[in-house]
Amino acid sequence: MDQPVPERSLDLVPTEIWILCWTLCSRRQIRRLSLVSKFFRSISLPFLFKDQSFNVAAVCIDLYRGNWVEHLHRLHRMAIRVERLVEPPFASLITSWKVTFGTEAPVGSQHKDIENIHLFDEMRIRVLNMFCKTLHRYPKLSSLDIQRNFVDTAFLITLVSLPELKHLKLHIPDKSPELYSGKNATISSESLQSLELSRDTLLLDGFGRGISLPNLVNLSIGTVRDTELFFAHIVDQFPLLESLAIESIHDTSPFPGLPRNCFPKLCSLTGPPSMIEALAPNRPICRAVMRQTWRMDHLVPIDDSKQARIALSRSSGPVTSLVLPGLILSLGLLSSVTDLFPDLRELTLRPARGGPVWRYGSRCGYFRTAETVEADRRLPVLCEETAFDGLPVDELSDAEEEAEAEVERTIAAPPKTNSGHMEWECIKTLIKWMSLGLFTLPPNIEVLHVDGSLLHEGISVDEEYRALAGLTRDFPTLREVRFLSSGWTWIRIRREETSTLWKADRIGCVRILLPNEGPG
Template sequence: MELIDDPSKLHLLPTELWIKCWSYTSNWELRRLVRVCRYFCDICLPLLFQEQTVRTSYCDREGWISVAHSLHRGKLRLKKLQAAPHAAFVRYWRFQGTDDYESLEDDFPSVVNIGTVEETYLELLQTFVTSLGSFQNLRSLQMSYVELNRSVRRTLKALERLETLELSQCCVVGRTGPVLSLQEFKLGKWWETSTQREKGPLKIASARALRKLSLDSGHPRPFLDAYLTNPPSTPLHNLVSLHVTLKDSMIDQFRRFLCRCPQLLELEIESFLSAPPKKSLRATAIPRLHSFKGPRLLAAYFISDRPVTALELAHGSGFKNEHKPAKKDIPRDLTLISDAAPAVQSFAIRVLMPVASEVCAAITTHWPNLSELRLVLREVRIPRATVDTDGLDSDDDELLAELEAEPNEPAIDERAVELSDCDTLSTTSSPSWPNIVLRDDDSDLDGELEESVPVPKVLLPGSMYAYGQLFPFPQPRQAIEGSPRTTAELVDKLCAPSSSSDAPFLTLPTSLHSLHLIIHHLWHHFPHANRSSAFTIHNQHRVLLALEGQMADLRELDFGARSVWRRYGDVWTDVSSGAKIASMCHA
């Protein structure tokens, strides 16, 4: 503080140290640091502008005017940034486009001028595409719903410092063009217009410098063809991470592709195969693989005789006719996987709650020295009571009418929106320094920061301090019968009192340092499901104290939704909220 109070002493610390300090601050703080002095302004301006984002928002009948204004302000900000010297500070660009605005006039025919939203969005999109060449220091670019034509590819080729490119839901016009020298490339779903559809390989990223490659969905085969056709094929000596979607038509091609990746360390597979591969993977393919993420029935195929230490079973079973595995099949499959990779240290799996006990017991048996475990537990859907109209009598005519009533025809909306290039932009200004163009997502950072609540210096073992209140050690509840189906039942099962002869509900490796207990809630897919069963702060308190007694080396417990508890000495601290729980086993 003495240095900040006396600007003449600021240069006592090297500039690199100040940059390191302010790189961890938020935009809310950076916008205030630039006003401290000229020295801090020169340091913080590049940090404030290094990441730029344009997001499109949902448009409906009521809020279409505000959406149009938001898109117009984004276009004006982009034009101002393009012409300002701050464009040299931009390192990361994220443009999240949409195609939802194309159908607005059909979806809302009663809104006369709703087509203004699409017109404004197209102007914003065109401004973004034409301004890309202004950001010569750009390192990372993410784009969705942008047409990748030859002009855009030439612009990207001219960005000599571009290292990462992510394309999602993009229309590719022509498979040939300037090839980019990238370190990371992600190609999501893409398509070609009927008039421009071509055959042959899709050449976008050079194999020479590529380190990370992700081919999420769609048809990745044309991209793989770029490295396998016209032998001799180009080896990918620098590729260390690969994510790809497999289909029956490309399995043989993919095996050959892996032989071109001698340095591959991380492999992620999504599979839509109809049967297991007939030919085995060559022993010389991916010899250094240490991390695999993919279907459980394909895991052993790719990791056998390879030094895999991190394993995540995801994306179902891997085959079209076996998306819902039987309860008895998962422990059997884990046995096969453990024979292929006995040295796994980090393991992740997604299972239904009723089979969690059997799966955890199998994991502990096969990998007793596991240091990190991630369990994604899915709740079992409980049928929701429906309205029975057959039992209604004549006195319920009003209720029947309400159930069967159709929505009223919406009134005609003849409002017009005026978009002016003189619209006021949110800026931060100083007496003699240039205005700072803020991003759209900075508007919610204008409020004052909340003052932190002081934490008591001494906590009794088992007690919790959160949100300014002190909670005692939680009292155990009666154990439920049978297998848990919801989060509330799981918590009661985990925290139920047990005698010395009873085994805990979840048998976990005692060597665990990090445990991720993530709940896949019903209401992700069923909006009417009960949301009260989430891991509340009180349930986290109970579960943490119940699990730490089983694992003396446990240092981290993650409940998802930014609820991560870490133990420092004899106190557990929530890294997000700052809540604290005194350990029962390390007091």
């Protein structure tokens, strides 16, 4: 009589359960499960391999004779990983690369006391060359974030020629060598939708006039030095932009006049107030981020956002998300925001800070004595087969930290104060305004963030509790609150008739008891 074949219990688990595990588990838990089930491994592999990164600059930082061998082995493992990831099936699973190359200068010139430091530079060049040569072998690569000191036109052509590339972020430091001119090059991409560059010269000189990105809808530039030339270029090349962001403009000339019909689909705008004032009217702006305006002859920020706010209110679409720059906040300003943007759902306030800090001088090292230091003559053995042996325990361990037990604290929201009897001069912080019921916000506000630090000493958790209680009482639609540089965000997880439960990481939960609004 034949013995019945035992059923494999893992094969009886429905696919939905595996997908739920894949969604909720950490990477280490996924790794454990993938060792048990081939089916789960087939589900989890795309998740584990889709996002890749390496940081050569981090390996070069703080390099000295005491740790250079360890850093060399890290760089060696990095090179092997870059070479092996282009092999099947890994290359087809990767959809995102984030890489930081750092300086192009040889490291060996800074470490004359290490005899074989040339191995470090050779390994770094190996990583750089291998990545650049094999970039085209990732057929599903859709996102690329590159930080390096030099980019020429040939490399730009390679980047935008990737068939599935939708998002490209390229950061080149201001002090990097000049780009090769791309004005006569033909740079074209049908798939690229989002382009983020550290400065306008990358676009004007690197990509050049031959650029063709017909489907580009998101453009972000770190620094613009010539606004007239820049906008004349993008008006012609990218008429279908939906999102435009400029972090800073280093140009003292007036903002150039733009055609009224340019950028008809623009719905997200980030930049200094002068730019928002010029572009917001009659365009469907629904999200705006105003950047701070500084001038060299001022020690405080320039409050030039009033006209920009008025212009923004004349956009053709309802503004639902707004970030205000560093200002001296007042109750009048909050009332103005409420009146101008009644449909606002998300508001971020950035209280004024001190002026910019200008640092002069160069990087200093330790003074060397006349004492002769013996050269480090160690010659590390770099073996491809054993490169990943002996890794630190924390990189291989499956141990998970236990989550701390949540602590729930209950406080009562105070009754609303009659602001007519208050001395306005005594209201010195946003926190007091929130707790006393003086804060004015649009009626359907959902997210409130206060970035920066208004109080030099910061605010205590108890002060946050009181402010949260006041906001809960006055704005029932709020679901997310972040206070002054506290480092945590309060999320409303449940609202009941008489109370609201909020939660923040590392703090726990707090229950706000709502005041009785009935008679008596």
